[in-house]
Amino acid sequence: MSTALHTAELTLTGADSRRLTLLCGPFDDNLKHVERRLQVEISHRDNQLKVSGEPDNVAAALDVLQQLFDTTAATDAELTPEQVHLVISENYDIQYQQTDGSAQDFSLKTKKGLIKPRNPNQAVYVSNVLKHDVCFGIGPAGTGKTYLAVACAVDALERNLVRRIVLTRPAVEAGEKLGFLPGDLAQKVDPYLRPLYDALFEMLGFEKVEKYLERGIIEIAPLAYMRGRTLNDAFIILDESQNTTVEQMKMFLTRIGFSSKAVITGDITQIDLPRGQYSGLKHAIDVLSEVNEISFNHFTAKDVVRHPIVQRIVMAYEAHEAAKLAATAAAKGD
Numbered sequence: 001m002s003t004a005l006h007t008a009e010l011t012l013t014g015a016d017s018r019r020l021t022l023l024c025g026p027f028d029d030n031l032k033h034v035e036r037r038l039q040v041e042i043s044h045r046d047n048q049l050k051v052s053g054e055p056d057n058v059a060a061a062l063d064v065l066q067q068l069f070d071t072t073a074a075t076d077a078e079l080t081p082e083q084v085h086l087v088i089s090e091n092y093d094i095q096y097q098q099t100d101g102s103a104q105d106f107s108l109k110t111k112k113g114l115i116k117p118r119n120p121n122q123a124v125y126v127s128n129v130l131k132h133d134v135c136f137g138i139g140p141a142g143t144g145k146t147y148l149a150v151a152c153a154v155d156a157l158e159r160n161l162v163r164r165i166v167l168t169r170p171a172v173e174a175g176e177k178l179g180f181l182p183g184d185l186a187q188k189v190d191p192y193l194r195p196l197y198d199a200l201f202e203m204l205g206f207e208k209v210e211k212y213l214e215r216g217i218i219e220i221a222p223l224a225y226m227r228g229r230t231l232n233d234a235f236i237i238l239d240e241s242q243n244t245t246v247e248q249m250k251m252f253l254t255r256i257g258f259s260s261k262a263v264i265t266g267d268i269t270q271i272d273l274p275r276g277q278y279s280g281l282k283h284a285i286d287v288l289s290e291v292n293e294i295s296f297n298h299f300t301a302k303d304v305v306r307h308p309i310v311q312r313i314v315m316a317y318e319a320h321e322a323a324k325l326a327a328t329a330a331a332k333g334d
Contacts, residue, residue, distance in 0.1 A: 003162055003171065004057050005052060005053060005054060005275075006049065006052070006054065006055040007052040008050075008051055008058050008059075008062060008316075009048060009049065009050050009051075010048075010049040010051065010065055010091050010096075011047060011048055011049075011201070012048075012049065012063050012066075012069050013046040014073070015046075015047035015069070015235065015320070017174045018072075018076070019045075019069065019072040019073065020044075020047065021212055022072040022077075022078055022079055022135070023065070023069050023072055023079065023292070024044070025079060025084075026078075027081065029144065029154050030068065030079055030081075030082075030084050031044070032063055033081060033084045033085070033233075033259070033290070034064055034065065034068075034084065035061075036160050036161050036162070036233075037085075037088050037117070037257070037259060038053070038057050038060050038061045038064070038088065039053055039054070039057050039159075039161075040054075040058055040196070041053060041056050041184075042061065042065075042287065045054075047078075049062075049281060050100070053067070054267060056311070057060065057101030057256050058136070064087055064088055066086055067086065067087050070208035070217065071083070071087075076218065077245050078307070079209045081191040081233075081258055081259070082258055085258040085259055087225075091244060092224070103204060105294065106152040106176060107143040108126070108148075108152060108154070109155050109158060110125050110151060110154045110155065110158070110204065115148070115151045115203070117144075117146070117148070118305050119297055119302075119303055119305070121143075121166060121297070121300075121303045122143075122144050122148060122303065122305075124297065125137055125144075125148060125297040125299075126148055126151075126152065127144065127237075128151065129148070129152045129252070129263055129295075130147065130295055130296035131295070132261075132293060132294065132295040133260070133261050133262065133293065134151070134253070134256065134259075134261075134262050134263045134264070134283070134293065134294045134295070135255070135262070135263050135264070135294070135297065136241075136263075136265075136281075136285070136294070136296045136297060137264070137265040137266075137297050137304060138265075138266055138267070138268060138269055138281070138285070138286070138296065138297065138298050138299065139238060139267060139297075139298060139299025139303065140270075140299065140301060141267060141304075141306040141310070141317055142271075142305060142310045142312045142314070143299035143300075143303040143305065143315070144299075145265045145297075145299060146195055146196065146199070146237075146265045147199050148195060149239075149263040149265055150199040150200060150203065151203060152263065153165045153263075154200070154203045154204060154236070156235050157217070157235065157302055160303065162233055162234055162235045162259070162260070162261070162280075162313055163217070163233040163234065164217045164218065164219060164233070164235075165212075165217070165218045165234070165236075166219045166221065166231055166235070167193055167196045167218070167220050167221070167234045167236075167237050167239070168220075168221045168222065168226060168236070168239070168252070169196075169222075169223060169238060169239040169240045169241075169243075170222075170223045170224075170236070170240060170241075170243045170244050170248060171222050171304060175181075180332075188214040193220055193239070193264060195239070196237065197209075200218065203315045210265070212262070223238070223244065223248055223252060224248075226251065226252055227251055229255055229261050230255060230257040231255050231256060231257050232257035232258045232259060232260055233257075233258070233260060234257070234260045235255055235260070235261050235263075236260060236261070236262045236265070236331065237256070237262075237263050237264075237265070238252055238262065238264045238265070239265050239266075239282045240262045240266060241265060241266035241280065242264075242266035242267055242268050242270060242271045242272075242279050242281045242282070242286075243272050243273055243279070244278075244279070244280035244281060245257050245277055245278075245279075245280050246278055246280045247280070248280050249280025249283065249284050249315060250280070252264075253284070264281070264284070266281040268281060268285075269317070269321070271319075288291075301314040301315040301318055
C-alpha cells in the first residue's frame with residue numbers, strides 16, 4: 001500500500017548565489033534530475049529547499065541534495081549530470097521502484113488506461129524491466145514483449161523518469177527484397193518500426209505521438225545511426241534484435257548513458273540475417289547471461305496472447321524444430 005506523502009525542508013548553510021547556481025544547474029536541471037530519479041518534487045527559495053514525496057524518497061533526496069551542495073564548496077565548475085547520477089547511484093536507487101512487492105501487481109499507466117501483465121511470465125518481464133537498466137525479452141511473436149516494453153517506456157515518460165523514448169531496430173527485410181524505399185530517412189525506417197508506432201498511437205494517441213516526434217521526445221532511428229552516440233535520460237527499445245550482428249549488438253549496448261534504460265526484444269527462431277552471420281542476440285545471451293545487472297526473460301508458446309491459433313502455430317513450429325534436431329542428433333550418433 002502506498003505511503004502518505006511527506007514534505008521536509010533543507011536549509012543550506014553557507015549558501016551564496018554562486019553555490020546555489022551550481023547546485024541547481026542550468027534551468028534547474030540538477031534538481032529536475034533528482035526529482036526524476038527519486039520521484040519527489042523540489043521547490044526552492046534562496047537557501048531553503050522544500051522536498052515532497054514519500055518519506056523514504058524525501059529522506060534520500062535531502063541527503064543527495066546536501067552531498068551535491070557540499071561538492072560546490074570546493075569548485076567553481078558546474079555539476080555535471082554524471083556527478084548527480086553517481087551521487088544518487090552510490091547511495092540510493094529508488095528509480096522505477098514499486099511499493100507493491102508482487103510482480104503480478106505491476107501496472108503501467110498510459111492514456112489508454114492501466115496496462116497489466118496477462119500471465120505470470122509477462123508479470124516477471126514487466127517487473128524486471130522496471131528494476132533493471134538492461135532487460136532482454138526473448139520469445140515468439142504474440143507474447144507481448146514489444147508491446148509491454150513500449151508500455152514501460154510510455155509509463156516512464158509520463159512519470160518524468162526519462163526525458164525521451166528512443167526506438168530502433170535493424171533494417172533487415174524478412175526474407176524479401178523490397179529494393180530502395182522512397183522518402184526521407186524517417187519514411188524509409190517507418191515500415192520496419194510500424195509495430196512500435198502502433199503501440200505508441202494506442203497508448204498516447206496520434207496527436208501526442210506526432211507532437212513528441214516533432215520535439216524529439218520520441219526518436220525513431222535505424223540501428224546503424226546509433227554509432228558514436230551516448231543516450232542519457234532515455235528509455236531505449238531495440239526491437240527485432242535477433243537480426244543484429246554481433247558487432248551491432250555490442251555497439252548498441254555501449255550507447256546506454258546515465259539514467260537510461262534499455263529493453264532489447266527479439267525472437268531467435270526468426271533470424272533473417274544472411275546465411276553465415278551469427279545473431280547478435282544469440283551471442284549476447286551467451287556472453288552476458290552471468291551479468292547480474294542484466295535481466296533475460298524467455299517467453300514460450302504458452303505465453304502467446306494473440307488469437308489462440310497463433311499459439312498453436314508457434315507450438316507446431318517448436319515441435320517440428322525439436323523433432324528435426326532429434327533426428328539430426330540420431331543421424332550423427334549412427
